[in-house]
Amino acid sequence: MLEQLKREVWKANLNLVKRHLVILTFGNASGIDRKTGLVVIKPSGVPYHLLKPNQMSIVDLSGKLVEKKYKPSMDTPTHLALYRAWPEIGGVCHTHSRYAVAFSQAGLPIPCLGTTQGDHFYGAIPVTRMLTKAEVKTDYEKNTGKAILKHFDRINPLDLPGILVMKHGPFTWGKDAMDAVSHSLLLEEIAKTALATILLNPKTAGLPKYILDAHFRRKHGDQARYGQKH
Numbered sequence: 001m002l003e004q005l006k007r008e009v010w011k012a013n014l015n016l017v018k019r020h021l022v023i024l025t026f027g028n029a030s031g032i033d034r035k036t037g038l039v040v041i042k043p044s045g046v047p048y049h050l051l052k053p054n055q056m057s058i059v060d061l062s063g064k065l066v067e068k069k070y071k072p073s074m075d076t077p078t079h080l081a082l083y084r085a086w087p088e089i090g091g092v093c094h095t096h097s098r099y100a101v102a103f104s105q106a107g108l109p110i111p112c113l114g115t116t117q118g119d120h121f122y123g124a125i126p127v128t129r130m131l132t133k134a135e136v137k138t139d140y141e142k143n144t145g146k147a148i149l150k151h152f153d154r155i156n157p158l159d160l161p162g163i164l165v166m167k168h169g170p171f172t173w174g175k176d177a178m179d180a181v182s183h184s185l186l187l188e189e190i191a192k193t194a195l196a197t198i199l200l201n202p203k204t205a206g207l208p209k210y211i212l213d214a215h216f217r218r219k220h221g222d223q224a225r226y227g228q229k230h
């Protein structure tokens with residue numbers, strides 16, 4: 001069932017290791033088949049070097065396990081909250097990459113300091129609020145999803161394809177699982193560069209809005225000019 005999507009999501013998960021975004025069993029990537037509303041995600045606790053495409057878990061949008069083989073990642077309810085809210089996304093990814101986690105643990109958003117960020121993220125990468133004791137005790141992962149969604153009332157999720165969860169780490173998304181992984185890689189690079197910039201000049205100013213607009217809009221939306229026509 002969903003063999004092609006399983007392969008895609010498996011490959012996306014292996015890419016997390018290849019790109020040095022995860023160690024041990026940290027992190028997970030998923031993809032959705034919008035026709036059936038089924039989500040393929042990394043199984044819980046299976047080391048990446050042993051992971052096979054047919055071990056990927058399939059759940060529906062309510063979290064029900066569709067194939068009774070492998071238990072899905074514990075973060076599945078967070079992925080599902082994003083898929084339910086945003087029909088435009090096709091993949092979600094979560095890592096514990098070092099520099100993004102450093103910003104999460106410091107409770108700081110990643111300010112938009114230059115065009116590397118502006119090309120891919122339309123502004124600062126936000127950090128969620130701290131979850132309450134009650135929210136962690138019951139439906140922790142689902143409440144993490146709710147805390148993420150709160151930041152996107154007036155923002156298109158594909159204009160800002162990632163967020164930092166307070167004291168935890170980054171979640172990213174994209175048009176499919178591999179795109180979500182690419183955004184995790186970009187987010188990590190941006191976090192690392194932002195930290196270096198702030199160390200060099202703690203008073204550095206943010207990227208002016210007119211440059212942010214110019215950079216983001218040449219790659220995204222109706223006016224995009226980037227890449228080849230064919």
Ligand SMILES: [Zn+2]
Pocket residue numbers: 027094095096168169
């Ligand atoms: Zn985590």
